[in-house]
Amino acid sequence: MSADMSKHLTLHTSETVAENRVEPNFVKPYGDTMNDGRVQLSFTLPVALDENAKEAARQLALEMGFDEPAVVHAEDMGQGFSFYVLYGQCKHRVDLSRIKVAKPEFETLDKDAINALIAEKMGRKMVVVGACIETDAHTVGIDAIMNMKGYNGHKGLESYHEVRAINMGAQVDSEELVARAIEEQADVILVSQVVTQKNIHLDNLTRLSDLLEAEGIRDRVILVVGGPRISHELAKELGYDAGFGTKSYAEDVASFAINEWIKRHTA
Amino acid sequence: MSADMSKHLTLHTSETVAENRVEPNFVKPYGDTMNDGRVQLSFTLPVALDENAKEAARQLALEMGFDEPAVVHAEDMGQGFSFYVLYGQCKHRVDLSRIKVAKPEFETLDKDAINALIAEKMGRKMVVVGACIETDAHTVGIDAIMNMKGYNGHKGLESYHEVRAINMGAQVDSEELVARAIEEQADVILVSQVVTQKNIHLDNLTRLSDLLEAEGIRDRVILVVGGPRISHELAKELGYDAGFGTKSYAEDVASFAINEWIKRHTA
Amino acid sequence: MSQLNLDQGQIDRARESARRIAHRVFDDMSQYTTTTVERATLRLMGVDGVDDNQIPLPNRLVAHLQEQKLLAHGAASVVAGAMAEHALTAQQVAEAVAAGKLVLARPKHDKAARQSAEAIAAKMCEHIAAQRAVRSQQIDKVGEARTPWLYLIVATGNIFEDIVQARAAAEQGADIVAVIRSTGQSLLDYVPYGATTEGFGGTYATQENFRLMRAALDEVGAKIGRYIRLTNYCSGLCMPEIAAMGAMERLDMMLNDSMYGIIFRDINMKRTFIDQFFSRMVNAYAGIIINTGEDNYLTTADAFDAAHTVLASQLINEQFAYISGLKPDQMGLGHAFEINPDLENGFLWEVAHAQLVRQVFPEACLKYMPPTKHMTGNIFRGHIQDALFNVVSTLTGQNIHLLGMMTEAIHTPFIQDRFLAIQNAKYVFGTMRDLHDEVEFKAGGRIESRAQQVLAETVGILADIEKIGLPAAIGRGTFADISRTMDGGKGLDGVIAKSPDYYNPFPDLMLAGAN
Amino acid sequence: MSQLNLDQGQIDRARESARRIAHRVFDDMSQYTTTTVERATLRLMGVDGVDDNQIPLPNRLVAHLQEQKLLAHGAASVVAGAMAEHALTAQQVAEAVAAGKLVLARPKHDKAARQSAEAIAAKMCEHIAAQRAVRSQQIDKVGEARTPWLYLIVATGNIFEDIVQARAAAEQGADIVAVIRSTGQSLLDYVPYGATTEGFGGTYATQENFRLMRAALDEVGAKIGRYIRLTNYCSGLCMPEIAAMGAMERLDMMLNDSMYGIIFRDINMKRTFIDQFFSRMVNAYAGIIINTGEDNYLTTADAFDAAHTVLASQLINEQFAYISGLKPDQMGLGHAFEINPDLENGFLWEVAHAQLVRQVFPEACLKYMPPTKHMTGNIFRGHIQDALFNVVSTLTGQNIHLLGMMTEAIHTPFIQDRFLAIQNAKYVFGTMRDLHDEVEFKAGGRIESRAQQVLAETVGILADIEKIGLPAAIGRGTFADISRTMDGGKGLDGVIAKSPDYYNPFPDLMLAGAN
Ligand code: B12
Numbered sequence A, B: 001m002s003a004d005m006s007k008h009l010t011l012h013t014s015e016t017v018a019e020n021r022v023e024p025n026f027v028k029p030y031g032d033t034m035n036d037g038r039v040q041l042s043f044t045l046p047v048a049l050d051e052n053a054k055e056a057a058r059q060l061a062l063e064m065g066f067d068e069p070a071v072v073h074a075e076d077m078g079q080g081f082s083f084y085v086l087y088g089q090c091k092h093r094v095d096l097s098r099i100k101v102a103k104p105e106f107e108t109l110d111k112d113a114i115n116a117l118i119a120e121k122m123g124r125k126m127v128v129v130g131a132c133i134e135t136d137a138h139t140v141g142i143d144a145i146m147n148m149k150g151y152n153g154h155k156g157l158e159s160y161h162e163v164r165a166i167n168m169g170a171q172v173d174s175e176e177l178v179a180r181a182i183e184e185q186a187d188v189i190l191v192s193q194v195v196t197q198k199n200i201h202l203d204n205l206t207r208l209s210d211l212l213e214a215e216g217i218r219d220r221v222i223l224v225v226g227g228p229r230i231s232h233e234l235a236k237e238l239g240y241d242a243g244f245g246t247k248s249y250a251e252d253v254a255s256f257a258i259n260e261w262i263k264r265h266t267a
Numbered sequence C, D: 001m002s003q004l005n006l007d008q009g010q011i012d013r014a015r016e017s018a019r020r021i022a023h024r025v026f027d028d029m030s031q032y033t034t035t036t037v038e039r040a041t042l043r044l045m046g047v048d049g050v051d052d053n054q055i056p057l058p059n060r061l062v063a064h065l066q067e068q069k070l071l072a073h074g075a076a077s078v079v080a081g082a083m084a085e086h087a088l089t090a091q092q093v094a095e096a097v098a099a100g101k102l103v104l105a106r107p108k109h110d111k112a113a114r115q116s117a118e119a120i121a122a123k124m125c126e127h128i129a130a131q132r133a134v135r136s137q138q139i140d141k142v143g144e145a146r147t148p149w150l151y152l153i154v155a156t157g158n159i160f161e162d163i164v165q166a167r168a169a170a171e172q173g174a175d176i177v178a179v180i181r182s183t184g185q186s187l188l189d190y191v192p193y194g195a196t197t198e199g200f201g202g203t204y205a206t207q208e209n210f211r212l213m214r215a216a217l218d219e220v221g222a223k224i225g226r227y228i229r230l231t232n233y234c235s236g237l238c239m240p241e242i243a244a245m246g247a248m249e250r251l252d253m254m255l256n257d258s259m260y261g262i263i264f265r266d267i268n269m270k271r272t273f274i275d276q277f278f279s280r281m282v283n284a285y286a287g288i289i290i291n292t293g294e295d296n297y298l299t300t301a302d303a304f305d306a307a308h309t310v311l312a313s314q315l316i317n318e319q320f321a322y323i324s325g326l327k328p329d330q331m332g333l334g335h336a337f338e339i340n341p342d343l344e345n346g347f348l349w350e351v352a353h354a355q356l357v358r359q360v361f362p363e364a365c366l367k368y369m370p371p372t373k374h375m376t377g378n379i380f381r382g383h384i385q386d387a388l389f390n391v392v393s394t395l396t397g398q399n400i401h402l403l404g405m406m407t408e409a410i411h412t413p414f415i416q417d418r419f420l421a422i423q424n425a426k427y428v429f430g431t432m433r434d435l436h437d438e439v440e441f442k443a444g445g446r447i448e449s450r451a452q453q454v455l456a457e458t459v460g461i462l463a464d465i466e467k468i469g470l471p472a473a474i475g476r477g478t479f480a481d482i483s484r485t486m487d488g489g490k491g492l493d494g495v496i497a498k499s500p501d502y503y504n505p506f507p508d509l510m511l512a513g514a515n
């Protein structure tokens, strides 16, 4: 979570405090007129192109809840497939006032403040062990968080003098990661999952948390997952303490971690 | 309707004759696995980007009937707008076997055959008056059908020696068109409508057909409309005899017209 | 980009032909005025507003002058005379006439009436000059955007919705916002009045709409630190009046062509030739950049085959523009990227055409239009067609760059279409920032040969036009494959032969004072 | 495109350094074999299939040889000896060993065993040569596609679904179909068996899958009148075995790099260096074009800063390829369009890099990879990034053109992603058909200077590597910003020192008979 996002968070929270019953705030897609509901769609149908297939595409859009759907492009793809582009007017609307996205609750601090907080509250270095687990070899994300160099000008955890950062790299078996976490007495475990095809990341992540449970150390570590298709909500569902998506940086994770550590150790 | 499309038509018709109760034939969008339902969406929301807005985008997709919708791109657009790209798995499916698209029933002939048929059945030239009516000035479509040169290598009606083709051009008032049709004793009226914003084409087309009714000549002419957003179905709804969309050529219209003329004069 | 090797002698010959063609038309038309020229004159003298039937007072007044057989003398001195006689403002004269309370006649003191008309006109010229100064100051303050300038349209039909979209576009990077006009307005023989919310495929051009949009763009421009240019359509049956409104409200650009109305709106030739002179003169004085419409030819004619007709027309438009006092940097000569994407080597020909135009008009503020005709419902493919258009534009140093929309074949732009179009152009322009400086095309190669060929064809066609005269050439369908006749088309009834004492204060003031 | 002015002396110096670097590694590694080299040898002698636990028989047999301490002599002669002794086929020997019915020992008649091993190997070589001939005939018959060849991936995880997608891709215009391998297969120390339907992010490379896809592509190729090349991954812990399988099943291309596994899969260096030699030799003999993996460096290192590491690595890969008998036109040296799209003039640098590689390897079958790292969920913008990649590819005359997917940052390609990607490339290649022949870049300009700079840096880095040796250079993170050590990584346990009488029939046969 970037500093920018947490600003919004504060905003919404204070709103909620101010008035408990929020006015509904319906929102619909916008093309060129408020509430016109305009949406663009594209998809393939596994049938050759003909007028009936085109009509099928249109009917699908009707079923999705589009008024006046128009198939603006239809093209045969060979081998019994056809491609469609549609525009339609979405009938659905959502009430923004009812949406409260789960977010890890913390304020993103800068590196110095984080170091200071760790020094003050923990009185020792925070130990962070990270890895890209199981078959996943996409280390660029975890490296962005952990390695000295960091990402987009945001230095990684290795550059934090109050953090002991151990990046185990790619395709690390969950067993190996857990063993290392125990060995290093890790405060925080960072896991990266980038490949999501057939939801393999869910299997991998569940496997890791089961292992931690089995080893009886789940409660002793702060368990964090990140990746381009990871949301905090998903992470929570999987029993993780936090989840970080695209555009996360070391300071976001570190801020969360020390915040969570303090919470646990003062509660 | 191209020759190619009418082939499909014949096929479907004969199928229907062969077996009256067709097996259901459900079809769903296809990404990389049969029935995975994958669809791409994009739209704008009239709110600034934040996590709640992103969640609103996701919830809209849920309401449209998508499983596991993912907001794969979210970007602020300034001035309180934000843009989203999503992928999701469409739950809906349609039964192709129940789709029977209304189509003008005729076989597309070539120019020579059309000329021969007119000569044989009408014994005189067929009179065709065409125009782009009311505020619409997009003549390229009607010119493609009527002018000598034609379109994409398909010569226009002016080149048919058994057709007297009168192209009145752009922005012709309905009154003018009707007056000319009466004066020329038109067999066929061709109307083009390209501008569809705020459904202005529907108003224009209704106006013309009301005028023809008022003049008492509606039944005496074959009334045809064309344009990129025109379908035969829509034309029928508006009380026209046929509608032609993109990729129509002179021979399609002429084939329909002589076919329809014969039908009316032998019935 | 390195210069293509072109024969300057051919360019000069073509330009000379065009000069003679335009001057002959101008000379022939000088004997006429039109109802809309007179209405524009009245507007510039302060007449505005509508009657109870929403008929604009300039129309009521001019109709009255026609009834009274006074129009041939020019509206200005008649109205100035009535103002003096009855101690009324021009507006009050118009109201009184509309109310049937006043019947106009030739001024008693013709010379005095002319003088007072001139004084009123001079005041308006001061106002317009002040608007021009504001524009210069603002541009000086915030600096000029880098060319190609990103030009975007809004076309919701509702001025208030247009404003929302225009602000967002400016914030996203637009340098120019054009408010597209409602389908059909160009054939109205009056200018609608007030803020409007009901257009089709565009929003009515009214003075109030101009004012509202100008204010909105000034505001967002101040916020983002960039002067946003405003564009509208100075075209159709009310070309001169719209020029007047635009001059008063500080528009920055106007679509304004010497032949577009004739060809694409079937407006009478005489009417258009007369109107275009007056409207351009106003534009010139107001420091407005005109955008000519040659790009449209390529929507009805083939972009490859008809390339020379574009250049020929640009040369004619240039000469008409000079006659009206426009400077080269006010000449947004139009051309377009409209070659069929399926044509092998089409990109090479686009480069050749764009660079040819660039070299023939080195000082002009060229307007380059995106693909439209060959855009389809396949928005993904269309987005790439637009990207290649962006490439040619930066490579050949175009000035006004109308952004292509991937939804061109579908609807007037949605907000996201514009957003993505800006991203497209910004990406291409940035990643190719200095490419124009690096690229050279092979001497004697396909690109250069193509440019030479188009130039040679242009010389030829202009020589032909010169022989038969422009009206006859239009009659032969020279441009856009569309043919029109001298006495055909709409609006001929608004063409009035001037009487020998015809008077209009503006030409003298404006032609002298253009920047 | 016109040639950039490069110093041939620098190119020669760089190539000489690379030659010495590669030969030193080769010499050091010649004393070893690996378990997978031996398994590949057995596969080429006819061993296939799995035991009840789905363990491939080549693995069972090699494990047995290891247990019996026989592997250092080479599997070929031991097995040939057993075949002769028991009158069994190689497959029967394997089955018997797996069933525990047979324990192998050194052949009684070593020379005879070698001769019979050689005879078996020669037969396999004939089969592979015949496959090569089939390929040539088919290509002769239908003609060769124009370069850049359109290269598409299928990656559903299910071979049968892959086939559906591959057929559609071919029909839409793909020249090459690559079946992406399941995540993680490269770290398996065996090759899965049979048709597979359960991969993640790709489909397992198995011989049966190769066969099925080959048949499908032959069929669709016959229908559309174009030979469709099939590609897979000859990479990871079983590199030599996959080479063997590919040679037998007439694959046409193989991802095969001398360092990719070390760097990106943390496979042990020795293991990789040995395996790559054997696998490339098989590829060379089978007429397979290898694709090297330098493009990957630019996903972890910055494409601008690390441009010279790509060229250095290509030169090293080239030398390793020569050692294995590969011809230049079999060298699909990899590079990529991976510069940050926000970098001003990035397109110029992409042109410089691509053209530099083209000129340094004029005869190579270059493999050019699309943007991946800087692709985002904004599919519209991504589609344009891909279009500009297509532009550079045609402009600089690349050979193997991997199609960029607008959904790169989202998922393995959907059928429509591929469809639109093909349209993108075909449009760009067609509309710019002869542009490469027209464009010249300014002498001494930014593009040329950039290419010269990268070349100079390449000379420098290769000199450094030569000094310390390739393993040490990899240890310093020279490539891809990733560092590996000689004894680290997976698979070192499969590296076996050859005994002095080590025998393998294939090198002699294959190195002599490569096309
Ligand atoms: C680089 C790359 C590779 C490199 C990886 C090199 C390396 N050492 O990492 C190479 C070439 C090796 C590779 C290989 C493969 N890849 Co790959 N790869 C990519 C690519 C192009 C970029 C990923 C990346 O580096 N992004 C940049 C980083 C910084 O972003 P990020 O990972 O999102 O990280 C940020 C956040 O998510 C977050 N974050 C990430 N992790 C963590 C962890 C924590 C704890 C926290 C707090 C935050 C955090 O913070 C980071 C910084 O802001 C993507 C496509 C794309 N453009 O996204 C495909 C992609 C991820 N790869 C893909 C695939 C399928 C593969 C292969 C399986 C293909 C194959 N069969 O060969 C292989 C196998 C890899 C394997 N075993 O895992 C698919 C995944 C599809 C899916 N959704 O399942 C993608 C999307 C491409 C595609 N469209 O097919 N790949």
Ligand code: B12
Binding pocket: B135, B136, B137, B138, B139, B140, B141, B142, B144, B145, B151, B190, B191, B192, B193, B194, B195, B196, B197, B224, B225, B226, B227, B228, B229, B244, B245, B246, B247, B248, B249, B253, C180, C181, C182, C183, C184, C200, C201, C202, C264, C296, C299, C300, C372, C373, C374, C375, C376, C407, C408, C409, C410, C411, C412, C413
């Ligand atoms: C060319 C063009 C123009 C030219 C028209 C020149 C001329 N003389 O026709 C010019 C530049 C003048 C123009 C102006 C405007 N245009 Co325009 N124009 C287009 C453009 C680029 C191409 C249309 C075209 O010629 N297609 C080629 C022909 C051959 O295709 P077609 O019309 O579909 O015809 C085929 C079939 O539909 C069918 N058919 C068509 N008519 C008929 C009739 C019969 C009887 C039959 C049987 C068949 C048939 O057969 C034809 C051949 O197969 C489209 C965008 C696009 N790419 O589609 C915008 C477009 C149609 N224009 C548009 C607009 C809004 C305008 C303006 C109103 C903008 C403005 N405010 O200034 C003006 C005003 C015009 C007016 N008063 O109507 C919008 C319409 C939006 C909408 N859906 O409502 C579009 C879609 C552009 C956009 N995205 O904004 N335009």
Ligand SMILES: Cc1ncc(COP(=O)(O)O)c(C=O)c1O
Binding pocket: C181, C182, C183, C184, C185, C186, C233, C234, C235, C236, C255, C256, C257, C260, C265, C291, C292, C293, C294, C296
């Ligand atoms: C010069 C010019 N005037 C006017 C228009 C718009 O047409 P109208 O306002 O007549 O509908 C165009 C078309 O883009 C044009 O190029």
Ligand SMILES: Cc1ncc(COP(=O)(O)O)c(C=O)c1O
Binding pocket: D181, D182, D183, D184, D185, D186, D233, D234, D235, D236, D255, D256, D257, D260, D265, D291, D292, D293, D294, D296
């Ligand atoms: C040379 C090479 N080998 C292999 C791969 C694929 O990785 P793996 O099969 O190890 O998962 C790549 C990546 O694209 C590559 O470039």
